[in-house]
Amino acid sequence: MSRAMFSTSYSAAKAPNGGAQGLLSGERQAANVCAAILAEDIGYMTKIAVSQHFSAGQTLLNEGEPASRFAIIGEGAVKIYKLMLDGRRQITGFLFAGDLLGLTFAPDYSYSAEALGEVRLHRLPRQQFERLLDERPAMARHFLALASTELAAAQTQMVLLGRKSADEKIASFVLMLSDRELSRDRNGRTIDLPMTRTDIADYLGLTTETVSRTFTRLKNRGWIALETAGLITILDRDALANLAEGGDMPETGGRVFASPGFGARPILRSSHRHEVRAA
Amino acid sequence: MSRAMFSTSYSAAKAPNGGAQGLLSGERQAANVCAAILAEDIGYMTKIAVSQHFSAGQTLLNEGEPASRFAIIGEGAVKIYKLMLDGRRQITGFLFAGDLLGLTFAPDYSYSAEALGEVRLHRLPRQQFERLLDERPAMARHFLALASTELAAAQTQMVLLGRKSADEKIASFVLMLSDRELSRDRNGRTIDLPMTRTDIADYLGLTTETVSRTFTRLKNRGWIALETAGLITILDRDALANLAEGGDMPETGGRVFASPGFGARPILRSSHRHEVRAA
DNA sequence: CGCACCTTTGAATTGTGTCAATAGCAGTGG
């Protein structure tokens, strides 16, 4: 569902089903074919690229530097971010294996990237990448579709940053990572957090303290379990999903165990709400 | 500098110089050539598209609906937004003449769009648009570059939403619109606001009241003038720019007239700041 | 000139940031 800025895994298109229909719609199938071709392109690029290794904390690229290389993440996790002049930081995305890094047509990188742990990168000189785009006309289209997906994800993140409360942000974040796991291998119930609380805070527009407090609150509510600081378990996915989307607050709805008088009230009063289309 | 989601005016590439160097760098020139070709593509599309008229408040497209058509804005201003289940709204961008609307490769639109005033749209069936991409291999690349620019703009907006104070948000917003004007015709000192305070609030992650109060504050500080609610004048661009980027707070820096004890203190304490690369 | 909507201003409330201190955990070295 998420990922980030020009970087979404090429497998994003064949992501979690979301709904529960058994069969894929024609459109979905088409998307999968597309993703498969793109995967092929990326597989090829990975082969001709130069493999490079990085350790936790190492800078992979810096905002403002000439965008001379393009990379595919082979292994590990990466954070990309922008800094304000006074040092305030906004992490615009976390990238994982298969995601693209540093794709741009501007002269310089528009963000910085840092390894969250051990990272393997497959790097390609920009010129070579652009040559590939020329040689394979279909490739540009695939990347365009990818960018389109990225853009939609960015908009979703804007909703989170601009309109969600701390609780809703954390719930959304947890579900986001969970969906990621689901789309790959695991069951999506146990989630690994390769990033620090500060990273999470800078991604969600909060502070470390608030992130910590909010995790604790969700834990006390019985919705998640904190195995260790870097490993959590989802105990009540429905409750989290409801919270994340700002659905009608726990009116003891579908779920049985009434959510204990939980006041995660929305940020905006009713007069600030807009009419929701009947659709 | 901004614009938004898959929609940036194709003239964005030849945007305001920003710096003050007299000559364009080679890279910039290349970008201009690129933009020119893209403009040609778009000009062609406009010709074969169907022109359609809308009035203020009319919905141009709805989030979740099948993305059947693609459009170029011929005239007028448009807001695109996403709604939460409870009606909270996040406007992810304002679009103007020349901007693209509804470009996606997903089955459905990921956002809604509404006319801010009288709007003329040049619409193209999605299939026809995709056929064009096939016929003109270079076109996909141009749109890819465009999307890349959009993505960078989206990240910039995330910094605003996640890390800026109300004052900084408004200052950034005003400058953003000013830069837009600059890149076209006017001097960029007088700025037209075709959107309401509520729209601005939903774009910046604030409430109407806060937007109003903040405009008043900037006015009292002598940095802007409010001719009418929909027309403002920039009186001190440097002060606004400094505020917008979170530069060192008014320590009576370069500017002469000391900013009256202004406490627009940053959102994060020093221990929450990150080291800024010497670059 | 009166309705409808938008904007501005005031007063009170509160979610989240700030400051401060303690707890947890990994790695190092004696």
Next chain:
DNA sequence: CCACTGCTATTGACACAATTCAAAGGTGCG
């Protein structure tokens, strides 16, 4: 194996920026 060091995470107390509630101007239009 344990003390020591350096981080990161958690928790508490308090402050404040921005929201909520409320009401008074403005402005445009039929």
